[in-house]
Amino acid sequence: MSNNPSIAFQTKVFEDSAVNGKEPILGGKLRVKAVWVDESTCIGCTYCNSVATNTFSMESDMGRARAFRQDGDSTEVIQEAIDTCPVNCIHWVKFEELDDLRAQLEENGVHPLGMLPKVKRRIKPGKN
Template sequence: MSDSPLQFGDPSAAFQACINTNRIERTGLEPILGGKLRQKAVWVDEATCIGCRYCSHVAVNTFVIEQNLGRSRAIRQDGDSTECIQEAIDTCPVDCIHWVDYADLSRLAAQLKEQELLPIGFPSPARKKRKS
């Protein structure tokens, strides 16, 4: 046996390992946790969302309930497996969660900013208050 630091069990081997200098071009769409790249992104139509929270209970790393509006929002495309996200989509009672092309995300986000959404639970401005 040689006294090479590259033997098993010698922690100094980590400091002598070759560094891979090949740079991989990143697009920003690679999932951090999942492995293979998804073909689609998940999007919540917040104008349709009723704030039931089912999706955020099923795919806890992908969906959150937005604090001010009480509506679901996809915060990570790589948070859960495709199967888990699909299960969350299937639990939605108003079908407001959709698979979309990654290229459409910025357009959809811009459309969302243009909409005036009220927090869930507040009366509609078109409703008149009842008189007692």
């Protein structure tokens, strides 16, 4: 190994810098799998958020857990958070599946915890 710092200026830069969607956005090591929270079955217990604080947060509008950073915690810590989930709504998935899973979640709709779903028209019972 050379102690000559000028070598850094002589090294060729990797020219293919096209974004492919698989890079860690916030820096860090890319995992083989991504972590996914099925928010439609999450009960908002906050266990995962308490264990893996750099990976999970509680979504403020719906009151459910969400993986906001894939490289926030070690694989072991994330797995511990998955193991604490009482409803098994956290899964390891392929990175390529994330967009499809998000689309399915949006299509099915998720209601905020503790609130009744919005209805277009109330049903009024007849007077007897």
